Amino acid sequence: MKILIIGGTRFMGPHVARRLSAEGYDVTVFHRGTTIAGFPNSVGEILGDRNNLRDFLKEFEKLKPDVILDMILLTESQAKELVEVMSGIAGRLVVASSCDVYRNYNMLRGEELDSNPVERLTEDSPLRAKLYPYRKDVPDENNILHNYDKILVERAVMSDPNLPATVLRLPMVYGPGDYQHRFYGYIKRMIDNRPAILIDENQAKWRITRGYVENCAEAIYLAIMNEKAAGRIYNVGEPQALPEKEWIEKLAEIMGWGGKIIYTPKDKLPDHLKGDEYWQYHLDVDTSRIRKDLGFIEKIDREEALRQTIEWERNNPPAKGIDDSEYKAEDEACGGFIC
Numbered sequence: 141m142k143i144l145i146i147g148g149t150r151f152m153g154p155h156v157a158r159r160l161s162a163e164g165y166d167v168t169v170f171h172r173g174t175t176i177a178g179f180p181n182s183v184g185e186i187l188g189d190r191n192n193l194r195d196f197l198k199e200f201e202k203l204k205p206d207v208i209l210d211m212i213l214l215t216e217s218q219a220k221e222l223v224e225v226m227s228g229i230a231g232r233l234v235v236a237s238s239c240d241v242y243r244n245y246n247m248l249r250g251e252e253l254d255s256n257p258v259e260r261l262t263e264d265s266p267l268r269a270k271l272y273p274y275r276k277d278v279p280d281e282n283n284i285l286h287n288y289d290k291i292l293v294e295r296a297v298m299s300d301p302n303l304p305a306t307v308l309r310l311p312m313v314y315g316p317g318d319y320q321h322r323f324y325g326y327i328k329r330m331i332d333n334r335p336a337i338l339i340d341e342n343q344a345k346w347r348i349t350r351g352y353v354e355n356c357a358e359a360i361y362l363a364i365m366n367e368k369a370a371g372r373i374y375n376v377g378e379p380q381a382l383p384e385k386e387w388i389e390k391l392a393e394i395m396g397w398g399g400k401i402i403y404t405p406k407d408k409l410p411d412h413l414k415g416d417e418y419w420q421y422h423l424d425v426d427t428s429r430i431r432k433d434l435g436f437i438e439k440i441d442r443e444e445a446l447r448q449t450i451e452w453e454r455n456n457p458p459a460k461g462i463d464d465s466e467y468k469a470e471d472e473a474c475g476g477f478i479c
């Protein structure tokens with residue numbers, strides 16, 4: 141089987157590419173060449189920008205992939221172009237989407253109201269009514285985020301019966317290589333042996349489905365390998381969405397941190413810890429469909445996943461860490477809470 145991966149070099153992609161290649165499949169990665177994944181020689185490479193996909197038509201025709209995994213499909217126009225270029229060339233598509241398609245995501249961000257929000261999101265739960273989630277924050281039309289919308293991506297890739305697609309709605313992904321360093325704030329405070337971690341009392345109860353990078357890669361691998369995934373949409377992620385406070389507690393347990401978690405009203409938090417989110421709206425997705433259809437199961441358990449994440453964050457801190465003024469503000473805010 142021949143697989144073309146568009147993207148594939150940063151976070152989840154390398155796990156998928158390496159696994160397929162190790163199993164003897166013919167894997168080619170199409171990317172710009174700015175991220176070096178250090179693949180074995182058996183992984184082929186086409187260097188280019190996905191925004192000029194048509195320029196590579198000859199290479200794609202020669203390759204004739206059975207499956208295309210598109211990891212970086214962000215806009216409707218990219219998705220329409222992908223389908224136009226690949227229809228008649230490739231067998232089927234597997235596409236990385238996101239749980240940000242659900243209406244709950246816009247409710248969390250205060251962009252939509254619903255008096256009856258869904259507690260557990262299945263693949264059939266209501267989607268955002270308002271498109272382009274980042275347009276308000278990114279007015280520059282040339283910035284890709286201005287036109288970002290996975291709802292439109294999903295619609296476009298599901299539109300051609302000659303090129304069946306599988307859509308994977310990915311959760312909040314954590315683990316080594318997390319370029320958003322989502323657990324870093326907690327881990328760093330524990331490394332620095334801070335006496336307390338402050339969190340918005342409502343955020344502490346908030347639940348979002350997370351997935352460990354290698355486990356998400358396993359779900360992607362299964363969608364590539366299974367013909368019956370064609371035409372299907374799957375939520376991906378851990379079976380249980382833990383409240384934020386439990387993630388902090390789990391990190392604390394593994395790291396042996398003995399400080400206090402302080403649940404704080406928003407108006408008492410230092411500015412850098414205040415969010416604009418409406419934390420009563422959860423992004424808790426039901427992942428039973430992919431488990432039942434494709435036999436998805438986590439390969440790495442949560443404790444090991446967190447150990448790996450902690451180790452990686454220790455050795456790969458983000459360029460912008462936590463500055464002293466933030467700790468100072470936290471100490472001041474803590475004054476009123478620590479006895």
Ligand SMILES: NC(=O)c1ccc[n+]([C@@H]2O[C@H](COP(=O)([O-])OP(=O)(O)OC[C@H]3O[C@@H](n4cnc5c(N)ncnc54)[C@H](OP(=O)(O)O)[C@@H]3O)[C@@H](O)[C@H]2O)c1
Nearest residue numbers: 147148149150151152153171172173174175189190211313
């Ligand atoms: N991380 C999360 O929590 C999360 C949650 C939900 C959904 N997702 C979805 O997951 C996908 C990304 O996953 P990942 O980071 O694991 O991806 P990945 O497949 O590991 O890596 C993506 C690679 O795409 C390449 N790339 C970026 N722009 C390109 C362009 N214009 N043309 C060609 N190649 C390009 C980059 O390599 P070069 O720099 O070499 O080009 C980058 O390394 C996205 O679709 C995102 O929306 C992620």
